[in-house]
Amino acid sequence: MQPVLDIVTTWLKRAAAPRISAELTPDTELVVLGILDSIEILNLVSFLEEHFGVTVPIDEFIPENFASPRAVAELVGRLGSVPVAA
């Protein structure tokens, strides 16, 4: 679990840097705070699919799965991937 969370957090720090005002924790509210908007979520999905070799099915494309770094990592875990690189 931890490597996935680290990878997601690293991606967020790079892609959403201008909108991150405080330290990013596993439970930072990404959608509520506007760190991830619905366009940035698509870029995140592309990243997850390419990096972890998963496909995010349409039923999983809901705000709850992108609510925090932990929620994103849990989504990846649930979709059954093994991280290919840290």
Added chain:
Amino acid sequence: MSLPTKADVLVVGGGPAGSTAAGQLAAQGYDVVLIDKQRHPRETVGESVLPQAWKYFDLVGATPAVEACRFVRKSGGIVAWGDQITQIAFSDFGHDRPGLHVERDEMDDVLLRHAASRGARVFEGWRATSVASGSNDGSVVTVVGDDGTTEFDCRYVIDATGQGSLMARQLGCRLLNPEYRFVALWGYFLDSRYVAPGGVVRPFADLAAHPPVTFVTRLGEWGWSWHIPMKRYTSVGLVIPIEDYKRDSAAFPSVQAYFLATCRNAAWLGDLLDGATLTNGGVRMMRDFSYVSETLAGPGFLITGDAAGFVDPIFSIGFSIAMYSGNIAAWAVDRSLRRPAQAASARAVFQKQMLGRYQLAHTMALPGVDAAAPEAARTHFNFFSRNEQELMWSAASMTTRSANLVRTSADGAAPAVLKRRELETLVF
């Protein structure tokens, strides 16, 4: 330069949705051709632009070009809905940049030239008449211009034809909203007074020094008017149920006479227009503009902006939705072409996001709602930040049309506080 006969992507329509999609894809290295049946700059309506648009200008790199236009900047809106006058300010919702009142001929031209500067090949005076698609190999689009008819091959066609709705009309899936059929009448006035923050009414000459708000008044039970001062003129429009329009306009010798009388008799609006003159070609009219397409994507095509759907212009969201849809269409095309195995999934995401956006717009602006709408609207609502949700709540609360938004969020995390200010009156 003659029109080519093939490209990776053909974008049909050079408004904000088409320009956004074309520029984003061209910048990623795709061969993109954009056609428009008109030659820009061309007139279109929809002059109120919310501050959310800056995010999209930033994304496509058009912010300096938009700033150079020196459009009228607005800090918020004031709505007079019967006895209630309320004001909202964008800065209360995390926006550090203003909304804009834009001449759309100028704005759309700037965005189109910007897309061209990023590599999209733009051809004006060409229109698409039909699309043959249905396979992952792409689409064949019949394109007609002064020099004749061409069959255009592309891997994707992006329909950005606005109210023309090329694909949705062809597929027969453009659904008018049967209960809420409106007519919009609008025109451009010289020397209208305008409303500034706090409800202070000022002469037009003050505009450069004292920014306006967008001013909306209620007309009858379901109608409303807009008042949007721009650099040279003020755009004034009426949105009226078709039955009311038919009943009330019959007594007038012309549509323009009815339009002017209705403006002058409307609370507050009539006072703002005292001494103003209708200019720039008289009254314009559009009807049956409220619709949504059931299908927004398929093998080889995506439908964006007004071509996908249009609800009601009361909250000025059309321009932002257009740029949003252009961005996510570009994402879906890129995803499909780079990873063909995920093409269907990318199109499904595009369609889900777009339909959710229109259903949310419907719950904000119109009272009627079908049984399936609240769930999709609620899901989409929760893709927005707290600030944006509070803005939607506060804006919707300025009218009596928002009962469905209340329903949408009843078991969600509805913002507890409405950030709005009640005004006693407009100050002339």
